[in-house]
Amino acid sequence: MSSPASIEKAAGLPIVISAGCWRTGTASMAAAYDLLGLRSDYTLTDIGDLRQWELLKQAAESKWPSAPGARSHPPFTRHDWDRIFGSHDAITDGGADYVEELAVAYPDAKVVSWSWSAISSAGGAAPRRSSSTGC
Template sequence: MATSGTEPSDGLKVLHAGLFRMGTRSMAKAYRILGFKTFHALDEPSRVDWVGLEKAAEATWPSVPNARPRPPFTRDDWNELWGNEYDAVCDTSAPFTLELFRAYPDAKVVIVQRDFDSWWPSFRSEIIDNLFTPFFEFQIFLAWHLVGFRAGHAMRKLVFGFFKAGSKTEIEAHGRETYDRFFQELRDNVPPERLLEYKMDSGWEPLCKFLGKDVPDVPFPISNDRKEHAENVGGRRRKVQLAVSKTIALGIVSVMAVGASWWFLV
């Protein structure tokens, strides 16, 4: 897990409300520079509590396909997933921002909203089109049945739940409505003094002022743009293909199923 420092957290302080493919990795780096212990699933996906994330998705959206009945998450549940270890959360936490704010009403919420028309093609091609393919479903099957790895199940339930969908077609049909509803509900429910609408080209000043931090003497981090993300995905795909080939040859396919289940994350 990605942390900055080793002291235990006393609860979440920063809820980053930017969806996948909206600069989450840059913002995670920025929060760490400012001294926050920050969760970002891409940093060490093999150490993420995917079972806990899957439970959160089922508790938040009971209608997701194959969901097991669960009561709504409490602050204790969110603490177990993130709050006991981190100060700030990004990426896979974003769809739960409103629920998290209700559990942590003293937290500050940072919205980063990319224009829908530029964001949706990127999200669709690099997240949806990878999560909902026969190849990925096969990898999910291997990862779970051979080594008990739930990343694929968790991500699919998270995406289905967030978009109130039961299929890839429904996700695409609900895309714009979900995007608009997500940001509007935050504006309607988070008090203005606890909400920052941050622009990625704004630099340190507005973020530091909002979070009560001194402006650091380093450039604002910019990473994981479309080219870098494509290179990361391509590299992971090649590693997965090589791993699968070696696994088949050695007869130990379970070892490689883990790595194959998370290459799509942003």
């Protein structure tokens, strides 16, 4: 396990993307990242940050343009993701639906995946989803 002093990071870029759905231990993951000295983004703690919620809404409308009431937005770019997560080292719940896009935007980040361990611990009873995040 790396100590906080040994973790190399480019200023303002996430280095960890947690691919766990909302309310599946993401608060614990954020707390663990904080203990490691990383600045984690845990959206449910930062609930008062209305700017972040508006940007996440735009990300959703960009990803799912046919959703009822969605406004047209171009695909999110690295600059757009930086506006939401750029000041954090670790992304948790707020990025759960965008793991593939975030992995492209931050190719050097490590992705922590939970779905296969959750499926195997449920004896394979959990349904498989088309998204690699399972969200």
